Amino acid sequence: MMKKMTYNFANRKVRIFLATDLLDHLTETYQTTHEGFIIADEKVPKHALDKLKNHYDIKHTIRIPSGDGSKSLSHYEAIIDVMVEKEFTKATTIFAVGGGMIADLCGFIASTYYRGVHLVHIPTTLLSMVDASIGGKTALNFQPYKNIIGTFYQPKAILIDPNLLDTLPKRHFNNGFAEIIKIALVKDAKFFDDLLHDRLILEDIITRAIELKGAIVxxxxxxxxxRHLLNYGHSIAHALESHYGTTYLHGECVAYGIKQMSEGKPYYKDLLTVLKRYQLDLDIPYKKEALFKHILHDKKRSKNILSIALVDEPGKGYIKDIAVETFIDYL
Ligand SMILES: NC(=O)c1ccc[n+]([C@@H]2O[C@H](COP(=O)([O-])OP(=O)(O)OC[C@H]3O[C@@H](n4cnc5c(N)ncnc54)[C@H](O)[C@@H]3O)[C@@H](O)[C@H]2O)c1
Structure with missing residues (x-):
């Protein structure tokens, strides 16, 4: 059955459709008479794009090399070049088919081409289904700074077909669970308990994670x-990502971050149990002082104050402003 959710993000209506086999039932989802432009990750199976082409009026398709390196000004420029050359007008809908890299890159393109053309996300990684495609943050990296360029721009629709995860490598599948576990801990004790006891099917897990993020956004x-609550564990995660580059995936760093922030809390053992199920109970080595240098560049820092999310008991996340130098105690 097709699940339909509608959100109002600062007066922008975003419709989310979710169903296994959704790509075979596109008539029940978002419709548009626009000319379509598909921007897809190179690893997305061709049959997914064929189904979109059979339903929408797709004028052109491009494939983007996988990896965060494509979230760059040079790829942005190259894609705008194609759009100008193909004479895409304001009456264009961009179909962004891929993981968080594609969501961020296409979001930025859609928000800036002619000051905004329509955007539809078709997330193909678990992380993008539950997180990156939801909430309207767009981003480019500007080396060595991750996500330093960006806008807020909402898609018209998000089409989620869990079948697309069939080809996703296991490590990337597990990676998506970090943000799911995080949002459960911060916002929904029952959801955390359901995850702990493995009571839910994947489609329901994705739905619940979206509902929780949607309400916050x-x-x-x-x-x-x-929305800062969504950054639970992220100060440490971002510092690890800056320190290690691409050695660890975002979700793996988030998992480590929430583990550190939860140490000594009553739910810590349960957290380790859930993380372990998705091979997210990694020990990532670092020297405190080296990591702390990256914390000083945290986006949530303003002057000497760092705004962090804390969770004393599942479902009850809160935000606290701390003096940045005291954060070293969490490392
Ligand atoms: N905008 C946001 O709110 C937000 C939130 C979280 C993360 N992000 C961004 O998302 C990115 C990470 O997202 P991600 O983990 O989805 O990474 P990703 O988009 O790089 O995809 C991960 C890997 O999976 C491959 N892939 C994607 N779909 C596939 C499929 N169906 N079958 C086989 N392979 C497939 C990709 O080629 C890539 O190798 C980062 O750039 C991060 O900054 C954005």
Whole structure:
């Protein structure tokens, strides 16, 4: 059955459709008379793109090399070049088919081409289904700075077909669970308990994670207050990503970050159990002082104050402003 959710993110209506085999039932999802432009990760299976082409009026398709290196100004420029050359107008819908890299890159393109053309996300990684495609953050990297260029821009629709995960490598599948476990811990004790006891099927896990993120983004679309809750474990995660480059995946660093932030809390053992199920109970080695240098560049820092999310008991995340130098105690 097709699940349909509608969110209002700062007066932008975003429709989310979710079903196993969704790509075979596109008539029940988002419709448009626009000319379509597919921007897809090179690893997305061809049959997925064929199904989109059979349903929408697709004028052109391009494939993007996989990896975060494609979230760059040079790829941005190359794609805009194609759009100009193919004479795409304002009446264009970009279909972004891929993981978080594609979501961020296409979001930025859609938000800037003619000051905004329509965007539809078709996430193909678990991380993008539950996180990157939801909430309207777009980004490019500007070496060595990750996500330093970006806008807020909402897609018209997000089409989620869990079948697309069939070809996703296991490590990337597990990676998506870090953000799912995080949002359960921060917002929904029952969801955390369901994850702990492995009671839910994947489709329901994806749905619940989206509902929780959707509610937070509706309340704080532009990341000024409660949306900071989504950063639970992320100060450490981002520092690890800066320190290690691409050695560890984002979710793996987030998992490590939430583990560190949860040490000594009553749910710590349960957290380790869930992380272990998805091979996210990694020990990532580092020297405190070296990692702390990266914390000083945290986006959530303003002057000497760092805004961090904390969870004392599952479902009850809160935000606390701390003096940045005291964060070293969490490392
Ligand atoms: N905008 C946001 O709110 C937000 C949130 C979290 C992460 N992000 C961004 O998302 C990116 C990470 O996302 P990701 O983990 O999805 O990484 P990704 O997009 O790089 O995809 C991971 C890997 O899976 C491959 N892949 C994708 N779909 C596939 C499929 N169906 N079958 C086989 N292989 C497939 C890709 O080629 C890549 O090798 C980062 O750039 C991060 O900054 C953005």
């Amino acid at each position: 509706e309340e704080d679309t532009f990341d000024k207050s409660v």
